Amino acid sequence: MDAILLQILNGLDKGAAYALIALGLTLIFGTLGVVNFAHGALFMLGAFCAVAVHQFLTLEKIALDPDKTTAWGSPLEIRTPYIEDWFGDFGATLIDFSVPVSILVAIPVMLIFGLAMERGLVRFFYKRPHAEQILVTFGLAIVMQEIIKQIFGANPIPQPAPEDLRGMIDFGAMIGLDAGAVVYPWWRMVYLLFSGLMIGGVFAFLQYTTFGMVVRAGMADRDTVGLLGINIDRRFTVMFALAAIVAGLAGVMYTPILSPDYHMGMDFLVLSFVVVVVGGMGSLSGAVAAGFLLGILQSFASMNEVKAIFPGIDQIIIYLVAVVVLLVRPRGLMGRKGVMET
Amino acid sequence: MKILQVSDVNKRFGGLQALNNVNLEIEEGAVHAIIGPNGAGKSTLLNCFVGRLVPDTGTVMFNGTSLLGIKPHEINQAGVSRVFQTPEIFEEMTLLENIMIPAFAHRDGSFRINAWASVAGDTEIREKAEHILEDVDLIEKKDVIAGSLSRGDKRRLEMAMCLVQDPKLLLLDEPTAGMSRADTNNTIDLLKKIGERRITKIVIEHDMHVVFSLAHKISVLAQGTVIAEGLPDDIKGDPRVQEAYLGGAHL
């Protein structure tokens, strides 16, 4: 029982990341009809916003302490981040909370990048074949990846979660199981909560605003909405930027869980595409459901008991599910008819 | 001799009874028109002949064998060719290639890996294709990409693609839909010319001018049921038809 609960919890945070990326992917696909292979790179870009903010906040002032010397006899260097030097304790807290603080930076960065990407590149590909969309965004993903690699290097850069959130919750004790049976890191809890809020926010935005209503109408039938005299293109541009922000923030918050490196986006992209297809192309709720489902399945498959019966299942479970779903339910779990069939 | 026998065919889409006990017999060599108002079930019926839809109940017999549950390509190989409402052609390929593909399908069957043969070296197929292109007056354009043709020319090309297979039964789904009067007349002339080959034809049509200048026999479909059947002159005067089809307004 507790083992199962633990696996579900373990799967949820990964599933949440899948769900957030897949949500953006399917939003872009549903509204613009574009297969965006650079979406994983947007996730990566968000993660590196967090890295950049952390590096910026920890820029250090180097002072020499004339009274003390190091073991080699040179004067001891005292390194203090400028921010601490200027703001004292507040600065230290700022550094401690650099990951959540990065959100404030990531939003404008992702917004501008998303708008530029849509206006500068993607919009020329609305009417082009899917193969060309895949290729051009794939090319863009390579470029983004390589630039990040040039700036930040090829190695993963660990990001600390705020100190208070580094510990574990004794989840088991909270719900009446033995103490220590089900422990779960606080930050993952935060991530789950955060992704829940983001998903809820996107759905509420689409459901309850006029803007969202037009976008949903556009997803169902773009031509008709265009005929009604609504400038659907501009709204789609905004949707693209929104999807970019969602992916970026998912990346920011994921950094304490997985140290970002330049190719993390590609790794997540492939899985997210599988998630989108399993959920059903163009279905937002399908993408979210499939994201969590596959995350949990993956974590179950990596249980030793399961691996003993099916060796290697943890490596292939997601793809296996994708194959089965596509063959049994060609349009995914919640896909609409006629989407992407040719 | 009946080439196609349709008995008691029913087809339901959700709450809509698209076809309701349809019975139809097509005489070999005849031009049989199926007319009826929009939504009468004409295209549904046609789709049941070519394997795109399977009727809920009833039988469709072609030359004594059932067509139910048989795939479209097998039905074509049995001798049924179809012209679509919007021409279905190989847009990116030349006219000659467009004709050669069905010619190969007719000669070599539904699948064959003849990867070592040469298309250009197959004089039998090419001559046959060129001959058909001459018949439909498209021979000068044989090396043109089909996608650049006018709508009327595309329709003619599609008919040529069907004719090159020497079908026993040719199904025409609104062959003049969306055409100018001149193109319509050209198509009628073409169909009359094809008539000389004595291919059985089923024509679904809105345009009365086309129907009455071609058909030997007419069936009228309304709300999924055949309400009248007979020679063109009988149909013209049939009050039931005028009621159902034309709302008694004209003719």
Added chain:
Amino acid sequence: MNDMASNTRDNLLMVVFTAAVLTMPIWLTPIGAGYPDLLQKFAIFGIFAVGFNILFGLTGYLSFGHAAFLGVGSYTAVWTFKLLGMNAVPAVFMSILFAGIFAAAIGYISLRRAGIYFSILTLAFAQMCYNLAYSVLTPITNGETGLRVLNSDPRIFDRMFPSQDTDGVLLADFFGIELTGYQGFYFCAVLLIIAFYVSLRIFRSPFGMMLKAVKSNQNRMNYTGLNTRPYTLAAFVISGMYAGLAGALLCVTDPLAGAERMQWTASGEVVLMTILGGAGTLLGPILGAALIKYFENIFSAFNEGTLQSFFSFLPESLREITVSVSSLFVGEGWHLTLGVLFMLIVVFLPGGIMEGIRRLIALFGKRGPGDGAEAKKAGALPAAAE
């Protein structure tokens, strides 16, 4: 008469192609590509791309999992070396066979879906192969270390006919000729020529015409009495066999097979090669493959020193800027060049290099008598894209 003309044109193409491939060591030397390691890669990835083009270029089915067949070919080749001996001929034969069987199985399932669903299915299968090769299949694949031939392996034929030196590094041979350096290149080159010839025959055959028809209009094909599924499956298997051959040759020139060959980026690479050169054209994929491998090998070998001397004609201050900017694109950063190039090609020249060449020829008005149809096709494409 018509077929005589096209026949002559194809024969001429074959002669020119054969001559060009065989003399590559000579005419590629001035641009710094005239060494065997790189030439082998041109030939091997040329074969891979030519095969991929039979599927993607003709039928339009975009497979994102062809690296799996490359990997299967490589592993089969090394196992053939291990079991039968270092002769390349059985290894090549077995690799093609096994890759074909794999392709038939994966294709049979994947081809039930079209469009992006097909792409995802092939991607899923390739990722499964890759992940399994790294984990549970380690006894067969030797996991991360990679599979190589050991002196202790059975190598039945080598034991039956022992050659003089059995204690050196084990290298593939062709009936006694060691396939390293230029011998290795010529072995690959001959196979590239054969592979190209087969592809040419397929392009000109009724079978090839049916594959193009699949891309154009499957609905019409069905109502024309053609069963599309076996055609696409045949194309899939053929292209899988090409990939198997390429995988085998990778091991012939260097008897080591690693799972990274099966990763999806490797599948992406062959898509790039094909598109870059021109999908659906005969020569394009080979050009694309050569260009990408050229970039990879030459550009990644550049460093700041080479750039300094390259831009030495510039004044000091300007030179520093130029060097520091361009150094982003070479050496470690050659992927950046690749990405940029890729985007430029897709944005401005979706038909790839071959379309560029055609446009250039059209520009200078020197349209050959036989190129009329192809040029018209190229002209029709942008119009269709509007």
